[in-house]
Amino acid sequence: MSNDTQSSGAAGPEEIPAATIVIFRDCPEGRDPQMLMTVRSRNLTFAGGMAVFPGGRVDPADFELGETVASRSGGAITTDEAAHQIAAIRETLEETGLVLGLTGAIDATRAREARAMLTKTEALAPVLDAFDWSLDLSQITPFARWFPKNEDIPRVYDTRFYLANLGTGAVDVSIDHAENTHLFWTSARNALEAAERGEIKLIFPTRRNLERLALFASFDEARAQAEAIPVRTITPQIDTSSGKPMLTILRDAGYPVTEEQLDRVARG
Template sequence: MFRSPPSDQPMSADGPSVVPAATVVVFRHAAEGGPPELLMLQRSDGMRFAGGAAVFPGGRVDPADRELARRILPGEAEEIAAARIAAIRETLEESGLMIATRQPVTAQEAREARALLMEVGRLDIVLERFGWELEPQSLTFFAHWCPLWEKAFDTRFFVVDLGTGAVDVTVDATENSRLFWTSAADALAMADSGEITVIFPTRRNLERLAQYASHAEALADIAAHPVSRINPHTEQRDDGEWLVIPEGLGYPVLGQLKATARRG
């Protein structure tokens, strides 16, 4: 049976050819109290991966992300360090939100930075232009998902807290058609009612995130569970074929009927 390598390592040579990627769950305080709200994007219908689905900001790790990671995070495993950089870059590109900087960023600066990023495609040039320093380790490594098929996304998930509701974000209409803030519980209710669709990993992560009343609770729970590459697999049960994940990684729901699970 194939064994995935540790989460700080790339997929092994005897595994499928996969695409390293990163996703970040951005928390903010709810305006009227209650559970934290999370930033979600609705993918454009024509996108190859998860077209039309609601997802967290993210995308593939670029070579320039690895170059920057080697410079500013030399002591961390490259796969995780580069994923941190990719998560920051993709969040700016997809939502116009600049996260994990040591300096405060105004809405106007974020708009200008996003325009530059769209032009040059590299976060390091943006940082140099605006004189920003990153705090990439403000992103907490949360989970790691990778289906065992060719060209699957090998995705590392992070969480980060804005600590405020006062943020200015705008959807990237090339890849995403809608941007919204919602609690994890409300996102699950929207999925159940058919208002949004979510793929299998997103639903499992929303169920996990719905357990947390704050970002601090999330960090405590994340620290209590190991992060390892989750390779969903099928399991035959009395009521049909299920898509399932392992126990012990912090997830309250471990699977669903494969016929009802959207995988990408």
């Protein structure tokens, strides 16, 4: 977490590092793959009541473990990137009960026990030690990074998105009863259609990511595109050249839709 100061000396918004995972699972009968989404509690300051992917802020303990991972990687990964991937793994276990990005003796019972321990320790490292698990960051694929800077709000989230694959859909998930009110599996296309019907609400980054995810018929297709397009920080900009204010993003970052009329945008 950082608190930047503008050149004028006035304090800018608090910039919060965050991470989230788009969790794929196979869908029977060859239909579009599904992704796990959660509806955030309306009481939360950021994206309250919105449907999002599981995730949250990067904690100091994530950076501590990330430093260890980076030092052992021989330069293959930075502390900052490792910390974000660790946060995504930790938040997924905490919010959904799913164990991703880890190896060892993992089953449903141990996953429940690890989740219960995580709620007490609020750090992943003690859980890894207790269950003799190891990180396997090769299971996590960097997909995107969104940093919607806004000087008018007290805090902004610099969020990195990752992809992971469960393969089979035979898994149990449950809400954490703290930040989320509902977990559900849906294809990207169905999520967008549900939003159009008013059944769920989507903030601007989630909508754009769902549109991109709807391009893919499988996890492998999504991962291939993510690996082919280097992750660049997406900071939406307001463009008034057409006469109507539009919120726009990079045109070469893999997104099929790169703008939306500003007065229609839902923000966190």
